[in-house]
Amino acid sequence: MKLYSKEVMKHFIHPQNVGKMKNYDGLGKAGNLKCGDIMYLYIKVGKDEGGKEIIKNISFETFGCTIAIANTSLLTTMVKGKTLKEALKITKEDLLKRFGRVPLVKIHCSLLAVDALGEAIYDYLSKNKKPIPKELRERHERVERDKEIIEIRHKELVEIEEELHQKTKHIK
């Protein structure tokens, strides 16, 4: 038996939508350096024929293990072209279902990907002063709380993360 399923390996070997996005509308971050996964998700928002806001473009950068990389890749393919409302409905169970078998200790990686997407949409809505659904606000608060715990415990790590990202900000 292989450690990872075919679907995981497909996304790991050929990750989709990789890279930093120029002029993004929303950026979501999730994860922490201690357990070794950091995800950055960028979204560009557009409108569909009916005038609903959709995720026109999406890309990601992940520092992390096989599952973390595969997860973010899979999520980007699932939400590209979807309305923001549809995108927010995706749960970690949806990702896990697509992957089939996932080692137990890796299940939290799926949650991180979903969190990063929620954060990107939250970032877009709040920057544009648009109404934020209650559930998303709660989710954001939870992610912030998690971050706070991480920051209190591992302040240094967060600083390193910021510093590392600053270093690379202007490189295409």
Next chain:
Amino acid sequence: MRKSIYLDYAATTPVDPRVVKAMLPYFTEKFGNTMSLHSFGQEAKGALEESREAVADLMGAKPNEIIFTSSATESNNLALKGVALANKEKRNHLIISQIEHPCIMESAKWLESQGFEITRLKVDKYGLVSPDDVRKAIRKDTILVSIIHASNEIGTIQPIAEIGKIIKKSNIQYQKSKIYFHTDAAQTLGKIPIDVNKMNIDLLTASSHKMYGPKGAACLFVREGTKIEPLLHGGGHETGLRSSTVNVAAIVGFAEACKICQKGVKKEAQREIKLRNKLIKGVLGKIKGSHLNGHPQKRLPNNANFWFEFIEGESMVIQLDLIGIAASTGSACSSAKLEPSHVLLAIGLKPEEAHGSLRLTLGRWTTEKEINYVLKVLPETIKKLRKISPFKKSFKF
């Protein structure tokens, strides 16, 4: 498919075909129980005692000082708990280093929960324990000092002979009760020369499956006169120190593996050092943002351990496996605990640096062609993962 390149000899080694051949009769024809009085038993007992001599020979010990066990983990547990419990009446203190194998770290932690005091010695940036720190840590109530001979992760070889001398001197000068010196030599026996007398070692752990023998056999050298309690009580095998029906086939294999190592230990070490140096030089030269973990010279002949900036080790190992290279990492994502390697943190790496670690360990069947292939494909693998990482710089290859 192309043949895989195995560079994880520190995890385990394939069994040498000569070892397999030596073991085979002990499954079907010479299957007796060493405790039986009849010919089958005598035959098994004879094989066991011959094996004891071969294993003792490789480290300069007497045969009656070798206790066979099932694993290095068991040997290390026996050394720490057995000696601590046998000497607890007047003394209470043990010294280990911060970079021991988990089975020593966890045994020490358990002893701590039972009321023993543990000093965990710091190491320098290369992973070296300072003999002077050992001297300073020794107290009147010290029972045992246990320092790993060479790190299974970063390959740093400790100054065991020097530490042995310090403990011997301290025993002569101050102590009424002897301080025992244990070393975990699972990564070194058969790879570098060991003499338990010259090095003043009282207890030594060695393992068969790290030196081309089968899994399920290991030993603890216990110097004559050492006060030690068994962990397993029963029929009184191994002079009462390790009751259990003896795994004769595996022990015969272990002994055969020792004999093979004894013949060629220096020559093989030189061959591996040459290949390892080529690998280290090549990686550091070809890949920007790559660093060597451990000491540049005082390291196991077969160990190379790096960390790469901006990427994570688990995905690196899986990526390398896809192109036919078997390697290992100290990343949190590879462990059940989701914490980075305590050894890499002890030598001063930050967690995210430890996450980017990669261990390549060579062995008897590693060829120069294989090292060349690794040097050819590793830079591409690193580049691919850095492309995905949010923390990349504009690395040029």
